[in-house]
Amino acid sequence: MIELKKVSKVYKNGVGALNGVDVTINQGDFVYVVGPSGAGKTSFIKMMYREETPSEGQVFMNGVEVASLKKKEVPYLRRDIGVIFQDFKLLQRKSVYENVAFALEVIEENPRKIRRRVLSVLDQVGLKHKARFIPAQLSGGEQQRVAIARAIVNNPKLVIADEPTGNLDPETSWDIMQTFEDINASGTTVIMATHSKDIVNQMRKRVIAMENGRVVRDEHRGEYGYEV
Amino acid sequence: MKFSTARRHIREGSKNIIRNSWMTVASVGAVTTTLILVGIFLTLILNLNQVAENIEEDVEMTVYAELTAGEEELNELEQNLSELQNIRSLDFSSKEEELEKLVEDMGDTGEQWGSVFEDSNPLNDAFYIKANQATQYKSLSEQIQGMDYVDEVSYSQTTVENLLSFNQYARYIGIGFISALLLTAIFLISNTIKMTIIARQEEIGIMKLVGAKNSFIRWPFFVEGALMGVLGSIIPIGIVIGGYYYLYENFNDKINMAFVELLPFNPFALQISLILLGIGVFIGIWGSVMSVRKFLNV
Numbered sequence: 007m008i009e010l011k012k013v014s015k016v017y018k019n020g021v022g023a024l025n026g027v028d029v030t031i032n033q034g035d036f037v038y039v040v041g042p043s044g045a046g047k048t049s050f051i052k053m054m055y056r057e058e059t060p061s062e063g064q065v066f067m068n069g070v071e072v073a074s075l076k077k078k079e080v081p082y083l084r085r086d087i088g089v090i091f092q093d094f095k096l097l098q099r100k101s102v103y104e105n106v107a108f109a110l111e112v113i114e115e116n117p118r119k120i121r122r123r124v125l126s127v128l129d130q131v132g133l134k135h136k137a138r139f140i141p142a143q144l145s146g147g148e149q150q151r152v153a154i155a156r157a158i159v160n161n162p163k164l165v166i167a168d169e170p171t172g173n174l175d176p177e178t179s180w181d182i183m184q185t186f187e188d189i190n191a192s193g194t195t196v197i198m199a200t201h202s203k204d205i206v207n208q209m210r211k212r213v214i215a216m217e218n219g220r221v222v223r224d225e226h227r228g229e230y231g232y233e234v
Numbered sequence: 235m236k237f238s239t240a241r242r243h244i245r246e247g248s249k250n251i252i253r254n255s256w257m258t259v260a261s262v263g264a265v266t267t268t269l270i271l272v273g274i275f276l277t278l279i280l281n282l283n284q285v286a287e288n289i290e291e292d293v294e295m296t297v298y299a300e301l302t303a304g305e306e307e308l309n310e311l312e313q314n315l316s317e318l319q320n321i322r323s324l325d326f327s328s329k330e331e332e333l334e335k336l337v338e339d340m341g342d343t344g345e346q347w348g349s350v351f352e353d354s355n356p357l358n359d360a361f362y363i364k365a366n367q368a369t370q371y372k373s374l375s376e377q378i379q380g381m382d383y384v385d386e387v388s389y390s391q392t393t394v395e396n397l398l399s400f401n402q403y404a405r406y407i408g409i410g411f412i413s414a415l416l417l418t419a420i421f422l423i424s425n426t427i428k429m430t431i432i433a434r435q436e437e438i439g440i441m442k443l444v445g446a447k448n449s450f451i452r453w454p455f456f457v458e459g460a461l462m463g464v465l466g467s468i469i470p471i472g473i474v475i476g477g478y479y480y481l482y483e484n485f486n487d488k489i490n491m492a493f494v495e496l497l498p499f500n501p502f503a504l505q506i507s508l509i510l511l512g513i514g515v516f517i518g519i520w521g522s523v524m525s526v527r528k529f530l531n532v
């Protein structure tokens with residue numbers, strides 16, 4: 007369970023990105039986060055795996071206050087969360103295969119299992135044939151799919167996706183959405199920031215709409231849109 | 235750490251050596267230069283040290299008994315001397331033996347003196363003492379002077395003191411010089427690695443976001459540093475061993491001074507190789523791990 011209590015975030019340069027955000031997300035939920043560019047969606051997401059800490063308020067992940075974690079404990083928090091970053095954050099000098107395998111290497115999974123699992127996930131995102139390529143040799147959409155593969159490869163309890171379909175053609179987008187749907191059906195929480203009206207309106211889920219760092223709407227089976 | 239993880243770190247570290255090839259060349263170069271200097275210097279110091287030890291070995295102290303001391307008194311003195319701490323050997327030489335030695339030393343003229351003094355020997359009975367260490371002569375001589383039946387204590391005080399201070403200085407200078415070299419090398423390596431780490435900084439950030447612990451990120455750097463140390467010590471070991479072999483073969487026999495003798499090639503070559511390899515690996519690891527430290531705090 008994820009709880010944000012009156013979370014505000016002011017970045018070092020004085021920009022306020024979140025303003026009194028109160029949100030609870032239960033295990034197994036599927037949540038879209040929508041809102042105009044700069045509304046604070048990415049900032050909201052970063053609170054959960056502690057890339058950023060709140061300036062005010064608290065974030066609880068399964069009852070543990072994230073800001074109170076010791077430095078040493080942070081890696082363990084992150085291992086339970088698969089994040090698809092808006093800018094992918096792939097290791098540029100490693101192959102597709104190595105990028106995905108990395109998430110399993112850090113948890114010291116056994117090599118044979120790593121191999122099997124990585125190949126199966128790459129197959130799932132349709133990139134098995136490009137396993138040896140490095141990110142620079144891939145299109146934007148392909149890189150995005152590598153990021154997706156890395157995020158889901160260790161079967162995390164929570165998948166956070168920051169515009170995971172931003173660079174994908176509609177066809178591939180729906181494949182990826184199907185993947186999310188499947189992992190959600192098996193009990194994984196999925197949080198997805200998106201600008202895709204089509205997806206939000208066709209695959210009805212909970213919608214959290216943000217504007218200027220505030221949650222302006224929070225509806226189950228909601229529609230796309232953020233005009234107050 | 236699991237075995238498979240260790241293997242992964244080794245593989246990763248080796249790959250980085252190849253991936254960052256120009257940085258590897260620069261760092262290995264720094265290690266190589268340092269180790270050549272350290273190797274030559276160390277060879278010099280160790281051999282000097284050996285010479286100094288040979289000389290120290292030969293220093294001894296003579297305790298002259300009072301002329302009036304009879305057998306009983308001499309026994310008592312010997313007893314007292316043998317109870318001293320820090321002595322390595324204690325030999326008695328009677329006044330007759332002393333005379334014989336003197337006569338021998340004087341050659342032809344000695345013969346005549348020998349017969350003159352045979353009946354009224356003017357020499358003292360003497361004890362020859364070697365201390366465990368040259369530094370101990372001074373306090374030993376003070377203690378012995380306070381004993382009964384002692385006429386005079388003599389040892390070549392200035393020789394010993396000069397020798398000791400020379401040794402001390404040589405060692406201090408050597409240690410200082412070598413430390414300075416090593417620090418320079420570590421600095422060079424960590425700077426070289428830092429230059430490429432700016433590129434790797436982003437990588438490290440990503441690894442942390444994906445849940446890698448600091449140690450997991452650090453290990454490949456450790457391996458990388460160790461490998462650079464090994465690579466960097468190959469040429470210096472070759473040069474030092476080759477050079478020393480040449481010197482040893484060609485000059486050791488020609489040096490005819492009693493104390494001056496090169497350390498035997500056989501254990502020395504192995505020892506210096508291991509020392510250089512060890513130092514190389516140490517500075518490689520140190521430089522490498524230092525360079526990554528700052529970037530782990532993200």
Ligand SMILES: Nc1ncnc2c1ncn2[C@@H]1O[C@H](COP(=O)(O)OP(=O)(O)OP(=O)(O)O)[C@@H](O)[C@H]1O
Nearest residue numbers: 017019021022023042043044045046047048049050
């Ligand atoms: N690291 C940062 N330092 C300073 N300001 C930041 C930082 N990250 C984000 N901001 C600012 O915070 C605000 C919210 O940014 P955020 O990235 O959360 O928006 P977003 O909703 O994800 O937008 P988009 O849809 O374009 O991805 C913006 O005004 C942005 O300029």
Ligand SMILES: [Mg+2]
Nearest residue numbers: 047048092168
């Ligand atoms: Mg964003």
